[in-house]
Amino acid sequence: MTSEVVYNLLESPVSIIHSKTPMHLASHSVRVLDLTTCYVSRSPQLHSIVILPAPEFVWVDPTFLGQFGPSIILNYSTASLDPGNLRGGLVGALCACILGKKGHNIDVFEYRADPRSADEKLSRGKSINLALSTRGRATLARAGLEDLIISNGIPMKGRMLHSVTGQQKKVLYDPNGHQCIYSVSRRDLNNVLLTAAEKMPNVKLHFRHKLVSADPAKGKLQLQNREGHQESLIDFEANLLIGADGAHSAMRQQLLKRRRTNFSQTYIEHGYMELSMLPRPDGKHAMEKNYLHIWPRDQFMMIALPNQDGSFTVTLFMPFQNFDEISSPEDVKSFFRKEFPDALDLIGEELLISDFLSSSPSALISIKCSPLHAQRAVLIGDAAHAMVPFYGQGMNAGFEDVLILDDLLDNWDVHGIEKCLANFTETRREDAQAICELAMYNYTEMRHLVNQRGYYLRRLVDQVLNKVFGNGWVPLYNSVTFTRIPYSQCIQKRKWQDEILEKMKNVFVAGTAVALVGVALQYRSNIPFRIEYLGK
Template identity: 40%
Template sequence: MTSVKEQYVIVGAGPVGMYMACLLSKEGYEVVVFEQREDMRGTELQHGRSINLSLSTRGIEALMKINAETQAVSEGMPMSARFVHRCDGTTYTMQYGTNGESLISVDRRQLNELLLNIAEQEYGVKVHFQHKLIKCDFENGEIVFERSSDGTQIPVKIDMIFGCDGAHSTVRKEMMRCGRFDYCQTYSKHGYIELIMPAKEGHKPVLEEDFLHIWPKCQFMLIALPNKDKSYTGTFFIPFETWDQLKTKEDILNFWDNHFRETIPLIGKDRIVEAVMNKEPLPLITIKCNRYHLGNNCVLLGDAAHAMLPFYGQGVNCGFEDCEIFHEMMKKYNGDFSLILPEFSRTRNPDAKAICDLSEMNYLEMSSKVNCKWFCFRKKVERFLHFVLPWFYIPLYQMVAFSRIPYSDVLKKQQRQNKIIDGILMAGYGITGAVVIIGSFIVYKYVNSHLCTITCLI
């Protein structure tokens, strides 16, 4: 057994882990990253394993701290609105921001590779791939990795470990062994598969550009996010029990013809059948913990601390914000982790729980409410209120995606604003009803008096 000593160890070389590595290295800390998987930069691209990311204000402002935002945004595609394909065949758009803001659709792998390159080339971060975490001894400050190539076990002395190893975090599992750690995971009844909509001949887009396209069908849903090469990455969400009924080619094509007929020429029958028959839908999970640290030498960041459903597109944005907030606390408390860690758990936990709840709520909006004309009218009322009273009323999506308002404050403010909208609409109904009743009474009196006059003349 060999020994390697590093001051700060990051487990997980995903976007959040590499972003945290850049922040720490920028400040002069000695950082090493361990990743269980092989280096993605040397592997073949595999479609169907992830949903495109959408960068919003929280993520973009975080990337500014390491001068990565320009390249990340340039490699993505702007999405200014939802382009909704209703069940009756009609379409309409629903703007995301109130001041022309756009989300940025980025390929997860491209963003990850960008951060890997920046970390290694600009900040000198050491990244060890194919090293699996097998044991943590937090009390003595030592963790053990197993090298995949030869099975060698490598003990690593640590001053601090950052668990950035995703929803199925090994660091979190080791923390749970130490007791007094509340943990909750909930699987969605829906799974998802990826479907590619290739560009047309002549490098032309298959759908209207600058939009996130949605085909909402209540129990299931298809979305499509734009790519730089003019193709679209489609993601099909479906309950597992419905998936189990799609056994044959005929079952699949009949289902698609009934629910997503207009997308058949965009994807192609063969691609649809191949994707559904040869892929298993990937699960969607929500994870909540009651604290994100252990002692004075371990913290969870990103999905390891709070995995959420993808329907608000805030997973990576929230993870980057975790790192940014933690980094600011390190400066505030001069690197004293006995103060930093409990403060981080106390302040960040309510925000993470709030965005997990908001992400669950947004599935209902995307899959069914966008088909409702009353919902669309309500959104117009919200935008009007924001236009005339911007300091008083801020639409929910604006707060989540295009501001840095803490998620927990967003949820509280939205609950108050819902009461305002309900009150306005109820008052509108009351006034309309009163006008109708009074008008009807006046008409009745007028008609009745004239009928009496006519009767007397007769």
């Protein structure tokens, strides 16, 4: 094929490129690995270069991406993709990192101020330390950040259950000791993700921007710029709008206005309050650090996750009514002395009273939404499926959304973005609802069922069958936490396991009954002989 080098790409409205050799465009050095015939034109609407595919595939080296405005999806020839990503929280920041690595131009709009700023570092904000597991790790790995995050996390190999008397019981996630989850700081993780995204030349972070309106059909946004002393309205347009703006999503509210959407939100009667357990005087953790500590008390519970600085983040989950009944220092001491005596000693009365009485319990919400998209806009993370935090999957599920969306976008072309997002809804809807339900169920398990003998019997049976059948019998918690099996399939497998165990129990009961009847009949047949023998 004849090579043709084009120097006037930016000036020419249309240029035809035939090349399998390196070429130079203006002052930029661009290396093309396998560029077959394609047409390059300027888009007056987006002020960007759009690559319109020829019949053959186009594969472009990443050094080309992002240098002339919009970018190219690598796996197939496509038009450019400029996602406007709303909210710089965990899911939004990681989404920017992963799509940014593909060369897409990303604008991240965050309602709040930069959490890395000096003022924001002084604010406490919400924490509920995060439990990082397989799904989240897989997404971080794609961004090239898994090792960094893991190295700053603390492995937790199981639960440590604390009784009212202070006795402790270890419940390992994996009896063989191979699997664990990681306690990571929400603030530290968010800072790492934002910094990683910010380092990319094709990713721009915009803080203190409030979404005013969105038109998903045209990919248009109107935002209120709250930076500086004077607020102003700005308009923004993108090929793809990604709403990663949390449980109270402004983007979701915009989509609800524009298409028929099934939406439900449920506040549970329990709230949560965060407390602190400081390190010992020698700087070490006050409890064993490689466990998720749980104080189950039937109607409420307390948990503690370790931090790198030797402290624990302690979270009390309890009905709001119970919180309302504790209003004085003596109430706090009395309640903890009765329910959590060992924790009271470890936290210390003075710090506990200060933390408790200076805080108010926060609400816990579960949200389900379907569909998860509208035209050129899509919801991910808590915006799509907020859940109560009792399965440790909120962040992991949100991160997995990014992984799935990224995979689907690899097959997107200029005419197929709506179909791509429809596929995302179809792929993720059932699983999103499944994990919301599992999270709600796990609260009952953590605060109540772990005190029941049946819980440990079932765990023992699951462990034995898992050892015998391997991947043919994976316990529910392990399949959710340590695999990427879709959440809905995890539930289906659990139901199948329940049915098998029920049949085994029935067979055992029936077999035992038959044996007892046989023994009784045998015993009965021997009665006359015994009477006769005794009579002699």
